[in-house]
Amino acid sequence: MSRLSELTHDWQDHSYAFLDEASKRELRRKILKAIAIPGYQVPYASREVPMARGWGTGGLQVTLTLVAPHDTVKVIDQGADDSVNAANIRRFIARVAGAATTTDTLRCTLLQSRHRIPEERLLEGQILILQVPEPEPLRGVETSSAASAVLHADADYGLMWLSLYEQIVRHRRVILGASYPVMVGGRYIMAPSPIPRWDVPMLHQAAHLTILSAGREKRLYAVPPYTDVRPLEFDDVPFRIEDQGGEVCYRTGAGHKFLNELPQDDGSSRFELSDSGYGEKLLRRQAGETVEIGATYYDERGGFYHDDLLR
Amino acid sequence: MAYVAARGGEAAILEAERLYKVMLGPLGMAQVRMLTDHLPYLLDRVMGEASLYAPELAALAVAQTGGDLYEAVLLLRAYRSTQPRLAYAAPIEQDAITTVRRVSAAFKDIPGGQVLGPTLDYSHRMLEMNVLRGQPTTTNSSVDVSSTVSSSPTVFPALAAWQRQAGLLPEITADTTTPDEIPDVTREPLLFPVSRSHKLQSLARGDTGGILALGYANMRGYGAVHPTINEVRLGYADVILTHPVTGVHFSAGQVRVSSAEIVTNFAGDPHDPRLELGFSATLGWNEVKVIAASMLDLSMGKAGHASQTPEFVLYHTEPVESSGFCIHFKLPHYVTFQSSLEAMRGVKQLERADDLLEMAEKVDA
Numbered sequence: 001m002s003r004l005s006e007l008t009h010d011w012q013d014h015s016y017a018f019l020d021e022a023s024k025r026e027l028r029r030k031i032l033k034a035i036a037i038p039g040y041q042v043p044y045a046s047r048e049v050p051m052a053r054g055w056g057t058g059g060l061q062v063t064l065t066l067v068a069p070h071d072t073v074k075v076i077d078q079g080a081d082d083s084v085n086a087a088n089i090r091r092f093i094a095r096v097a098g099a100a101t102t103t104d105t106l107r108c109t110l111l112q113s114r115h116r117i118p119e120e121r122l123l124e125g126q127i128l129i130l131q132v133p134e135p136e137p138l139r140g141v142e143t144s145s146a147a148s149a150v151l152h153a154d155a156d157y158g159l160m161w162l163s164l165y166e167q168i169v170r171h172r173r174v175i176l177g178a179s180y181p182v183m184v185g186g187r188y189i190m191a192p193s194p195i196p197r198w199d200v201p202m203l204h205q206a207a208h209l210t211i212l213s214a215g216r217e218k219r220l221y222a223v224p225p226y227t228d229v230r231p232l233e234f235d236d237v238p239f240r241i242e243d244q245g246g247e248v249c250y251r252t253g254a255g256h257k258f259l260n261e262l263p264q265d266d267g268s269s270r271f272e273l274s275d276s277g278y279g280e281k282l283l284r285r286q287a288g289e290t291v292e293i294g295a296t297y298y299d300e301r302g303g304f305y306h307d308d309l310l311r
Numbered sequence: 312m313a314y315v316a317a318r319g320g321e322a323a324i325l326e327a328e329r330l331y332k333v334m335l336g337p338l339g340m341a342q343v344r345m346l347t348d349h350l351p352y353l354l355d356r357v358m359g360e361a362s363l364y365a366p367e368l369a370a371l372a373v374a375q376t377g378g379d380l381y382e383a384v385l386l387l388r389a390y391r392s393t394q395p396r397l398a399y400a401a402p403i404e405q406d407a408i409t410t411v412r413r414v415s416a417a418f419k420d421i422p423g424g425q426v427l428g429p430t431l432d433y434s435h436r437m438l439e440m441n442v443l444r445g446q447p448t449t450t451n452s453s454v455d456v457s458s459t460v461s462s463s464p465t466v467f468p469a470l471a472a473w474q475r476q477a478g479l480l481p482e483i484t485a486d487t488t489t490p491d492e493i494p495d496v497t498r499e500p501l502l503f504p505v506s507r508s509h510k511l512q513s514l515a516r517g518d519t520g521g522i523l524a525l526g527y528a529n530m531r532g533y534g535a536v537h538p539t540i541n542e543v544r545l546g547y548a549d550v551i552l553t554h555p556v557t558g559v560h561f562s563a564g565q566v567r568v569s570s571a572e573i574v575t576n577f578a579g580d581p582h583d584p585r586l587e588l589g590f591s592a593t594l595g596w597n598e599v600k601v602i603a604a605s606m607l608d609l610s611m612g613k614a615g616h617a618s619q620t621p622e623f624v625l626y627h628t629e630p631v632e633s634s635g636f637c638i639h640f641k642l643p644h645y646v647t648f649q650s651s652l653e654a655m656r657g658v659k660q661l662e663r664a665d666d667l668l669e670m671a672e673k674v675d676a
């Protein structure tokens with residue numbers, strides 16, 4: 001007769017990748033549903049994870065559910081791999097899942113990000129996981145989630161269009177900064193997470209899968225590969241990405257990429273690439289190393305790689 | 312080094328955590344035992360909000376965070392995420408609770424009697440300064456606590472049961488939903504319109520301070536109802552499980568529970584008015600919270616004020632989510648800030664261009 005201890009594995013503090021298996025199963029099912037209905041917000045239970053709510057717990061739950069030992073994970077915050085919270089999330093994923101980590105966009109299989117999409121184009125097979133603070137694009141015009149669910153069901157987006165129109169009347173342009181609302185697959189208005197407008201077109205007809213997850217608000221949604229994602233715009237008032245003002249990165253000389261403005265003591269500003277992994281590769285190439293750098297969404301003259309989107 | 316540029320972050324965050332731990336000092340079983348032995352009400356609050364009844368783990372969480380309660384609750388909730396749900400316990404009936412305290416404000420005396428039990432309600436709130444002078448307090452030997460406890464009855468009927476018999480409260484039919492079919496807010500998202508079980512569960516694990524703030528708003532100036540406390544109850548309840556193989560019901564142990572019932576009058580048909588009940592119960596003895604929460608249960612959905620709206624109340628009293636989101640504003644937001652700054656500068660530029668045009672026209676004229 002076998003001893004009970006021979007039939008079980010050694011006691012562990014937690015399951016592989018922290019979450020218990022039932023929680024992961026729920027998330028996988030909800031992710032599949034989200035992929036099947038692009039842009040639709042799927043409610044999920046959202047477990048507490050060992051990080052504070054609002055610090056990427058939604059993205060983290062998706063990453064923990066998808067990660068396997070053979071994965072390579074990249075984590076960025078505001079575009080930077082070395083931002084403290086990105087470093088912390090990366091350290092946690094590596095600790096509980098044993099996955100490899102990287103700062104190279106081309107080499108990751110899973111990319112968890114807060115507020116940015118990298119400049120190098122993501123490829124088929126890669127999964128972008130965006131952390132989402134507010135999944136409901138209609139929150140600004142309808143505070144009740146019960147009521148906004150009905151508006152989505154009816155594709156009743158008049159309030160949203162009206163709010164854009166009112167901005168133009170008041171300020172002569174749309175004054176939304178990040179988290180610019182998009183129409184997904186011609187059906188659902190979606191909050192793309194607080195990525196800058198610069199990044200919004202990157203979701204359109206993308207080769208990669210994007211999963212957006214809000215842990216605190218308990219909603220996840222997805223943009224499957226090669227799906228239409230169009231920012232809301234009027235025929236006579238086109239959507240506009242941020243004007244980079246012709247500035248270039250002071251470290252790499254790169255232009256037509258999203259830049260961080262760094263205020264200087266003398267009252268002026270200088271600029272650096274927001275995408276630190278890309279910047280690092282440019283610097284290494286300039287230092288004479290052989291570095292593989294992928295095609296970027298915006299070319300060196302600022303042209304976007306899909307020509308049917310930005311007017 | 313500027314904080315946004317706290318770069319090469321990994322070393323920095325490890326050092327920051329180390330500093331916190333150094334300042335807190337070493338942690339051992341002594342602290343855990345001190346907390347479980349001497350601060351039961353603190354642990355009850357933490358366990359209630361964590362919806363995890365585990366005094367030793369709660370003590371560890373409080374000790375490990377130096378008493379930062381939001382962090383302690385998060386620790387327990389996160390630990391909870393690693394545990395499978397193996398079974399659902401049977402619902403606890405009020406008259407099956409080993410009750411140590413039950414008071415009613417609605418009647419001078421109630422069936423079963425008023426039982427003050429352990430409380431500071433009528434204590435003079437004065438610091439025991441002698442303790443600081445090296446003279447520890449002693450339990451007054453003239454009160455034999457054990458005989459007081461053992462001579463009183465241990466279970467009490469619910470006052471609401473008497474009110475139903477008297478036709479003051481509407482009759483209720485027994486709910487036959489099996490425990491594992493009751494919606495579980497720890498396994499499903501909170502959705503609106505909210506189910507009553509999710510409402511009560513959310514209140515039970517709500518932030519004590521938040522529940523009090525919104526409950527107080529309802530009691531003080533924004534209330535839709537005039538409340539009376541039907542009963543407040545503290546006691547011990549058996550966690551009754553069904554053995555998965557033999558089907559035998561057994562007690563897995565006892566937990567401290569608290570509950571409150573609030574009534575309002577003139578509910579329902581104006582010509583045949585009834586009382587209406589608000590209810591709340593939590594793991595642990597959390598008197599202030601259950602009173603405020605039963606108030607919210609009663610007033611939610613009644614009127615238009617935000618503090619009576621289930622979505623407003625339940626979302627914003629969730630301790631882990633509200634505290635987490637609050638502190639997340641410490642994270643860098645320079646990309647979003649810059650994006651909105653660009654939009655603002657764009658508007659300014661439009662205006663400036665207009666001003667220039669106007670000036671040019673004046674010069675021309």
